[in-house]
Amino acid sequence: MEYQWDFSVVARHLPLLLEGLAQTLRLSLAAIAGGLAIGLVLALMRLSGRRWLAWPAIAVIEFFRATPPLVHLFWVFYALPILIGVNLSPFAAAMLALSVQSGAFFAEVYRAGIVSVERGQWEGARAIGMRPAQVMRRVVLPLALRRMVPPFVERAFELVKTTALAATLAYGELLYQAMVAVSRSYRPLEIYSAVAVIFFLVLFGASLVMRRIEDRLRRVER
Amino acid sequence: MTEAPLLRTEALVKRFGDLTVLDGIDLAVQPGERIAILGSSGSGKSTLLRCLNFMELPTAGRVHFHGAPVGTAGSRGEVRYRERDLADLRRRIGMVFQQFNLFPHMTALENVMEGPRTVLGQPRAAAEAAARAELARVGLADRGDAYPARLSGGQQQRVAIARALAMQPEVLLFDEPTSSLDPELVGEVLRVIRALAEEGRTMLLVTHELGFAYHFATRVLFLHDGRILEDGPPERILKTPREERLQQFLARFTEFGF
Amino acid sequence: MYQPDFTDILLNVDLLARGAWITIALWAIAFAFGLAVGLGLGLVRSSGNRWLSLPAAAYVEVFRNTPVLVQLVWFYYAFPVLTGWQMSGFTAAALGLALNTSAYCAEIYRGGIASIARGQWEAGRALGMGWARLMRRIILPQAVRRMIPAFTNRGIELGKMTAIASVIAVHELMYEARLLSSQTFRPLEVFTVIAVIYFIVIYPGTLLSYRIEARMARRS
Numbered sequence: 180m181e182y183q184w185d186f187s188v189v190a191r192h193l194p195l196l197l198e199g200l201a202q203t204l205r206l207s208l209a210a211i212a213g214g215l216a217i218g219l220v221l222a223l224m225r226l227s228g229r230r231w232l233a234w235p236a237i238a239v240i241e242f243f244r245a246t247p248p249l250v251h252l253f254w255v256f257y258a259l260p261i262l263i264g265v266n267l268s269p270f271a272a273a274m275l276a277l278s279v280q281s282g283a284f285f286a287e288v289y290r291a292g293i294v295s296v297e298r299g300q301w302e303g304a305r306a307i308g309m310r311p312a313q314v315m316r317r318v319v320l321p322l323a324l325r326r327m328v329p330p331f332v333e334r335a336f337e338l339v340k341t342t343a344l345a346a347t348l349a350y351g352e353l354l355y356q357a358m359v360a361v362s363r364s365y366r367p368l369e370i371y372s373a374v375a376v377i378f379f380l381v382l383f384g385a386s387l388v389m390r391r392i393e394d395r396l397r398r399v400e401r
Numbered sequence: 402m403t404e405a406p407l408l409r410t411e412a413l414v415k416r417f418g419d420l421t422v423l424d425g426i427d428l429a430v431q432p433g434e435r436i437a438i439l440g441s442s443g444s445g446k447s448t449l450l451r452c453l454n455f456m457e458l459p460t461a462g463r464v465h466f467h468g469a470p471v472g473t474a475g476s477r478g479e480v481r482y483r484e485r486d487l488a489d490l491r492r493r494i495g496m497v498f499q500q501f502n503l504f505p506h507m508t509a510l511e512n513v514m515e516g517p518r519t520v521l522g523q524p525r526a527a528a529e530a531a532a533r534a535e536l537a538r539v540g541l542a543d544r545g546d547a548y549p550a551r552l553s554g555g556q557q558q559r560v561a562i563a564r565a566l567a568m569q570p571e572v573l574l575f576d577e578p579t580s581s582l583d584p585e586l587v588g589e590v591l592r593v594i595r596a597l598a599e600e601g602r603t604m605l606l607v608t609h610e611l612g613f614a615y616h617f618a619t620r621v622l623f624l625h626d627g628r629i630l631e632d633g634p635p636e637r638i639l640k641t642p643r644e645e646r647l648q649q650f651l652a653r654f655t656e657f658g659f
Numbered sequence: 660m661y662q663p664d665f666t667d668i669l670l671n672v673d674l675l676a677r678g679a680w681i682t683i684a685l686w687a688i689a690f691a692f693g694l695a696v697g698l699g700l701g702l703v704r705s706s707g708n709r710w711l712s713l714p715a716a717a718y719v720e721v722f723r724n725t726p727v728l729v730q731l732v733w734f735y736y737a738f739p740v741l742t743g744w745q746m747s748g749f750t751a752a753a754l755g756l757a758l759n760t761s762a763y764c765a766e767i768y769r770g771g772i773a774s775i776a777r778g779q780w781e782a783g784r785a786l787g788m789g790w791a792r793l794m795r796r797i798i799l800p801q802a803v804r805r806m807i808p809a810f811t812n813r814g815i816e817l818g819k820m821t822a823i824a825s826v827i828a829v830h831e832l833m834y835e836a837r838l839l840s841s842q843t844f845r846p847l848e849v850f851t852v853i854a855v856i857y858f859i860v861i862y863p864g865t866l867l868s869y870r871i872e873a874r875m876a877r878r879s
């Protein structure tokens with residue numbers, strides 16, 4: 180028998196799904212902010228030239244890049260409270276896990292960006308009499324930041340997709356709300372397809388916007 | 402000459418968008434002719450060569466190979482080209498590039514064997530023997546196992562010539578074969594080309610080496626803005642140029658002479 | 660002070676080992692399939708034929724712009740409704756991960772092929788090679804070398820993704836860990852051990868990618 184599509188189900192649960200989308204974006208933004216901050220600290224530690232700072236940073240970076248985010252989520256939600264004696268909300272656990280996880284990746288973006296500024300830029304700036312701090316602030320960082328934008332954006336998109344894992348902690352993001360909707364309506368095809376479409380529209384739309392911004396930034400450098 | 406031209410172009414036009422690069426080229430290449438093509442940068446020399454072996458498809462006009470037109474004319478005068486026919490044609494026309502374009506993942510010997518092996522389907526032993534002979538002809542018998550990255554520019558270009566020769570082409574097209582070489586490496590490549598000339602091969606050579614063109618060519622063309630402005634024996638073209646453009650072009654080569 | 664206790668984990672080591680095998684099987688199937696299908700898609704994307712290229716591009720973008728968990732859930736819960744074919748969790752996970760990987764690999768192939776200089780195409784065409792032969796003999800052998808770091812990376816990402824299959828009841832490593840954790844009430848020990856196991860399995864891949872990248876940097 181031909182399957183009878185029923186998209187009214189999606190329409191009926193749309194408020195729920197949109198609420199989920201809002202939570203997805205909230206978690207994403209929080210984790211991006213956390214990840215950028217943690218990543219900067221890790222990168223500076225790694226570039227500090229001091230072993231007792233660099234090595235722990237390297238360990239954190241390597242460990243979190245080589246283990247599944249789902250494991251981080253479960254560890255923070257179920258295991259960490261045992262150590263610290265405080266229960267974490269699903270949001271707090273997801274935000275913390277994803278911040279550290281993405282921070283490990285962001286750290287490498289910061290580092291690569293700073294390292295990528297050629298010696299010639301340093302030497303050119305020193306040659307016209309700039310002091311090291313000035314060179315860093317006025318030449319190296321502006322150049323490096325511009326180069327970091329594309330990999331930062333890529334990482335941020337990865338992070339948004341990873342937030343779907345928070346559904347496994349019963350955090351009410353988009354996928355979780357979809358699961359709720361499916362359990363009420365028994366219409367997995369329509370609802371999960373709608374979830375995929377929503378994610379696609381948000382991410383693909385945002386990537387188109389970001390591509391234009393990156394094009395503009397690249398033109399500035401030339 | 403009674404023989405049919407080996408290659409002939411008829412009102413050949415090539416445009417890239419609005420830019421007309423070849424503007425009605427009529428050229429007949431007889432077997433055994435060695436044609437040097439001169440012209441300033443952007444005058445369409447490369448495009449002309451590339452239209453002869455259909456690396457670029459002409460916008461209008463026809464190319465005849467051994468008297469037969471290439472491609473089939475459609476109802477409204479447009480010409481259709483089948484990629485397979487063009488590939489067959491390119492097997493019989495050798496091309497040597499300014500940038501050598503050797504295959505970096507293959508040794509010199511493998512570069513030379515590649516066409517005979519995969520395109521002509523020759524057995525490995527025969528292809529290898531022939532490839533070694535071609536490498537010997539360009540003076541690189543002992544470098545067959547070297548990868549291109551390990552060879553000097555002059556050696557790379559000689560391997561590229563051997564690669565073209567291994568296909569037993571009926572015509573050879575050279576597009577500025579020495580322009581990206583250090584000056585001291587130019588001679589070794591020109592000597593190989595001169596040796597080929599002495600064998601009586603049909604060749605078209607785009608070059609800025611006027612001295613070489615003078616001794617090498619049976620005929621010199623001067624291209625300007627996609628047209629052949631002068632066409633004749635080297636003595637006449639290079640010693641007594643008629644067109645003002647050609648005189649200016651030649652004067653630039655003597656400006657810093659000593 | 661919390662007293663860690665690993666006896667339950669040691670008693671269930673066979674369970675974890677079985678899970679690890681399923682993880683590895685999932686990874687191998689999805690990676691092999693992803694590399695092969697990705698090659699086809701990448702070639703189509705490089706063919707210059709718009710009617711073939713556009714659907715391939717759409718496929719790639721759909722898989723790259725949706726969470727892999729959503730993809731697995733979709734294949735497990737929604738796809739059977741559409742086709743009437745109820746897959747096992749393992750099949751759904753293998754399919755989802757394979758298609759996801761193929762989309763990323765397609766982009767790697769496309770980028771690698773695009774990175775080969777025009778002169779290589781021209782030299783091949785001048786010898787009378789057709790598109791397919793040129794691709795096989797000249798372009799791909801060079802391009803694939805450049806793609807190896809990206810593929811290594813993909814393998815690492817896929818290794819981490821396999822844990823997501825636990826959500827659709829595939830009895831791989833993460834699933835066994837979740838089970839063990841809820842049965843023993845020892846989440847701290849279980850998830851710590853599991854994290855370390857994943858690290859031990861995946862980190863050599865990272866080290867490998869560092870070596871490859873260093874070697875490539877030295878060569879260029």
Ligand SMILES: Nc1ncnc2c1ncn2[C@@H]1O[C@H](COP(=O)(O)OP(=O)(O)O)[C@@H](O)[C@H]1O
Pocket residue numbers: 417420422440441442443444445446447448449
């Ligand atoms: N594929 C192409 N697309 C657009 N313009 C081209 C292309 N190839 C050549 N041209 C243009 O055609 C003109 C002639 O080029 P070319 O034949 O390479 O000149 P030459 O070899 O005499 O220097 C130039 O202005 C060049 O920019």
Ligand SMILES: [Mg+2]
Pocket residue numbers: 446447448576577
């Ligand atoms: Mg040219």
